[in-house]
Amino acid sequence: MRKYLSIYKATLLEELQYAKGMFLSFIGTGIHIFIFFALWKYLYSSGEKSIISGYTFAQMIWYVTFTEFLTSFSSSNIVRKTPTSDIVSGNIAYTINKPYSYTGYIFSRFFAESTIKMIINLLCSILLGIILIGPLNTFQIKYLPLIILIMFLAVIIASLIRLIISYFSFWIENSEPFQWLYKTVFLIFGVTFPLEVFPVWLQPVIRYSPVYAAVSGPVKMLVNFNINEFYGVLVSQLFYVFILVLIITIEYKKGVKKLNVNGG
Amino acid sequence: MLTEVKNQFKVSLLSIKYSILRSMINKSSFLFSVLLMFISNASFLVQWIIILSVSDGADLSMKQILFLWGIMAGAYGLSNIIFCGVHYLPQYIISGKLDAYLVQPKSVLISIATSQTSMSAFGDLLYGYAVVLIASPSVITFLYASLFIITGAIIYACFVTIMYSLLFFSINFRDLVTTLTRIPTSFGTYPENIFSGVLKVLLYTIFPIGFIVYLPVRVLLTNNILIALIVILFTIFMVVFAFVMFNMGLKRYSSTNLMNARV
Numbered sequence: 001m002r003k004y005l006s007i008y009k010a011t012l013l014e015e016l017q018y019a020k021g022m023f024l025s026f027i028g029t030g031i032h033i034f035i036f037f038a039l040w041k042y043l044y045s046s047g048e049k050s051i052i053s054g055y056t057f058a059q060m061i062w063y064v065t066f067t068e069f070l071t072s073f074s075s076s077n078i079v080r081k082t083p084t085s086d087i088v089s090g091n092i093a094y095t096i097n098k099p100y101s102y103t104g105y106i107f108s109r110f111f112a113e114s115t116i117k118m119i120i121n122l123l124c125s126i127l128l129g130i131i132l133i134g135p136l137n138t139f140q141i142k143y144l145p146l147i148i149l150i151m152f153l154a155v156i157i158a159s160l161i162r163l164i165i166s167y168f169s170f171w172i173e174n175s176e177p178f179q180w181l182y183k184t185v186f187l188i189f190g191v192t193f194p195l196e197v198f199p200v201w202l203q204p205v206i207r208y209s210p211v212y213a214a215v216s217g218p219v220k221m222l223v224n225f226n227i228n229e230f231y232g233v234l235v236s237q238l239f240y241v242f243i244l245v246l247i248i249t250i251e252y253k254k255g256v257k258k259l260n261v262n263g264g
Numbered sequence: 265m266l267t268e269v270k271n272q273f274k275v276s277l278l279s280i281k282y283s284i285l286r287s288m289i290n291k292s293s294f295l296f297s298v299l300l301m302f303i304s305n306a307s308f309l310v311q312w313i314i315i316l317s318v319s320d321g322a323d324l325s326m327k328q329i330l331f332l333w334g335i336m337a338g339a340y341g342l343s344n345i346i347f348c349g350v351h352y353l354p355q356y357i358i359s360g361k362l363d364a365y366l367v368q369p370k371s372v373l374i375s376i377a378t379s380q381t382s383m384s385a386f387g388d389l390l391y392g393y394a395v396v397l398i399a400s401p402s403v404i405t406f407l408y409a410s411l412f413i414i415t416g417a418i419i420y421a422c423f424v425t426i427m428y429s430l431l432f433f434s435i436n437f438r439d440l441v442t443t444l445t446r447i448p449t450s451f452g453t454y455p456e457n458i459f460s461g462v463l464k465v466l467l468y469t470i471f472p473i474g475f476i477v478y479l480p481v482r483v484l485l486t487n488n489i490l491i492a493l494i495v496i497l498f499t500i501f502m503v504v505f506a507f508v509m510f511n512m513g514l515k516r517y518s519s520t521n522l523m524n525a526r527v
Contacts, residue, residue, distance in 0.1 A: 020439075021439045024439040024440050024443060025439065025443065027440070027443045028443045028446060028450075031443075031446075031447065031450055031451075032450060035450060035451060035454055038454075038458045038459055038460075038463070039315070039454060039458050041458075042322060042457065042458040043315070043318060043319050043322060046319065046320075046321040046322035046323070047319075047320050047321030047322065048321070052318050053318065172293070172296075173290060173293050174290075174293045174296070174297060176297075177296060177297050177299075177300030177301065177304075177384065178300070180300060180301065180304045180384070181300055181303065181304050181307075183304075184304045184307045184308065185307065187311075188307055188308065188310050188311045188314075192311060192314075193311075193314055197314060197318060198314060199317075
């Protein structure tokens with residue numbers, strides 16, 4: 001474990017040099033939040049509705065702000081591009097003979113980057129949310145530790161899926177198209193709309209999907225906490241963490257063997 | 265003068281041809297990228313079906329959304345097929361790789377712009393035509409769509425060029441400028457009805473999304489030729505502006521000791 005902590009510390013120091021770049025990259029996230037703000041403002045005002053699918057305008061904007069906040073972590077190049085480029089270029093050969101697991105190495109780096117990103121993006125997201133819509137009245141501070149727990153698990157699930165997709169590069173040259181598909185599916189079924197906005201027949205499908213565990217479920221708890229639903233989200237998250245870790249372990253083992261066959 | 269233009273055009277066509285051929289070297293990877301980009305774009309229709317289901321009272325229609333997505337995806341796709349090289353400008357400016365283009369007896373900007381292509385952009389272009397023709401399957405729609413996909417592609421490439429030309433003056437803005445170049449694709453897939461005030465002014469000035477997609481959609485919906493002419497005139501203005509900005513910046517370009525050649 002100490003070796004991963006050392007990688008974490010080294011990456012943290014390295015990433016601190018680029019903190020300004022991370023702040024600027026929030027501008028992109030901020031633009032998306034602003035577009036959703038304009039969209040929902042238009043939809044709420046056009047029919048003079050005060051509630052859509054059980055959400056007030058303020059809750060909807062905070063929902064979008066925090067789904068964008070959550071997805072900003074898994075868009076990291078460390079889980080999305082680095083493994084792909086390491087595999088395709090053959091650089092992975094230099095890391096697989098080191099006394100650590102490559103997946104552990106990637107995750108140590110990812111957590112280090114996420115630590116800085118979390119501080120910057122959390123402050124910016126809260127500030128932007130307050131400027132756009134004001135404070136969230138339904139937020140209950142006493143549930144904060146529970147919300148932090150499910151937010152953390154959400155980031156792990158999303159980044160595990162990203163890494164699983166990156167490892168597709170063991171078999172195909174370009175895994176990036178799958179990353180686009182992942183981004184689109186998560187954007188449509190998690191980031192833009194809460195579960196309740198979807199047709200009733202589609203809701204169970206989304207509720208039991210990783211999109212709910214990684215995006216909409218945890219953010220819904222932040223916007224409108226409900227202890228029974230919290231347990232549902234937590235169980236679903238633990239299930240997905242277990243399944244995804246299993247998949248990534250098997251995938252990496254098989255992938256590395258394929259890489260050896262190719263002489264990479 | 266005419267011969268010079270003809271020669272430049274010929275060289276540009278060859279450059280585009282070889283960029284496209286290069287991107288198709290791995291055929292399965294190419295087809296896979298095109299297919300998944302098409303599917304990824306098509307998935308956004310689900311988003312709009314949901315939005316329209318909660319938009320009673322709003323002035324939005326599926327036809328408008330299909331036109332919007334068609335023109336934006338088509339223009340973005342065509343721009344990245346023909347002028348993808350403009351996205352490499354920061355790298356060239358900062359690392360001094362422009363030298364290889366400067367020694368060629370042809371337009372530096374056109375040579376750079378046509379030197380690269382994006383595989384997935386073919387998926388965007390195909391999707392663009394598909395949704396526009398689903399919304400209104402007619403010859404006139406096809407002709408209008410082709411015109412606006414071309415003008416949109418040129419305006420977008422010029423916008424990216426203008427933004428990246430700022431890096432000639434200071435490379436410190438690289439991250440900011442890169443973020444700003446993504447604004448047209450972020451705003452361009454949402455109807456202009458939802459934006460108002462100062463933002464709407466910005467979308468027709470600094471970020472020319474209005475001319476890339478909003479005005480073309482109006483033409484497709486209302487068949488107003490005058491608006492089409494305005495779009496064409498704006499495209500010419502953007503081309504001139506992009507060349508002026510790039511050439512102004514180029515005067516401040518300083519090389520590095522990096523050895524590079526283009527064969």
